Amino acid sequence: MQDWGGFALAIAAFFASHAVPVRPAVKAWLVARLGRSGFGMAYGLLSLVMLAWVIQAAWAAPFVVLWDQAIWQRWLVNAVMLAAVLLAAFAIGAVNPFSFGGRSSGFDPERPGIAGVSRHPLLLVLLLWAAAHLLVNGDLAHVLVFAPFAAFAALGMRAIDARNRRIWGDAEWDRLAARTSGWPFAALLGGRWKPQSGPGLLRLAIGLAVWGGLIWLHPLVIGMPPLP
Structure with a gap:
């Protein structure tokens, strides 16, 4: 030790x-x-x-325990990680000029794609990963790892939005971001965006395969089985 x-x-x-x-x-x-x-x-x-x-x-x-782990926490973490992996599968390489991990060319403000879910999908993935693992790892060392990651992701979204608004100007920012979401699915709940049909089956399959692979590899790499 x-x-x-x-x-x-x-x-x-x-x-x-x-x-x-x-x-x-x-x-x-x-x-x-x-x-x-x-x-x-x-x-x-x-x-x-x-x-x-x-x-x-x-x-x-x-090992300094701050809170104990419960079985329901593991189920919740696996569900959150499924959402995070699927979000990453649909975000990487998609048209999204607002954050890293996407392509800037070809963006249509009327059909913002993944930006309608979140302008910063990969930062949201990081936030989900960190917050879920923070919940299930209640010892001091892991809290000191996952809490800063979660804070970095949350603050990073605001910082990047502020930078883009400054660079593009208020009018251009308002035009491009009108149907996008700061909070996840805010545009959908506000009636400003609706999911569009598209070739998403391959990305869905890749996301599910990656999630299954992570479940399988977790005990081999990390040393802790993710399933209860």
Whole structure:
């Protein structure tokens, strides 16, 4: 069992690895040498490695219980993760100029697609993942991992919206965002957006397959079965 120093080192390294590469000067230097797609792949791989280190460090940190786990929490986490994985499957590569993970070209404000569900679907995925795992992991180390992720995702949505409004101007922002959602499904509940039929069966199948794969891999990689 390691002490809190190893856990703190993993957390510090994680945030440093995400803060430094996206600084404008550093990012430009890396993109010039790796290419934009190469930078994206390297940054994604680095993120996965650092996340694995943080999770491993949380498991190895001293165990301090803040609340106990209940069986219903595991069922809820699996349901939330199904929603999160499906949301990611429909969001990655979709037309969405409001946040990362989507394409800017071809956006129709009258048919906003995934932006009608959320302008920031991948940040919403991160929020769902972090909040669900925060609920089911009530020890201090895991709370210190998942709570900042949830806060980062929630605050990141507001920060990106504010930046886009500043860059585009109020009139253009209002035009583009009229049928989109800040809160999940707000446009649907407000009558401003309706789901459109489209070629979504492949994305649905991919999402279900990924969710099943995560259920299978979780005990092998994390060491804890996700099913009750």
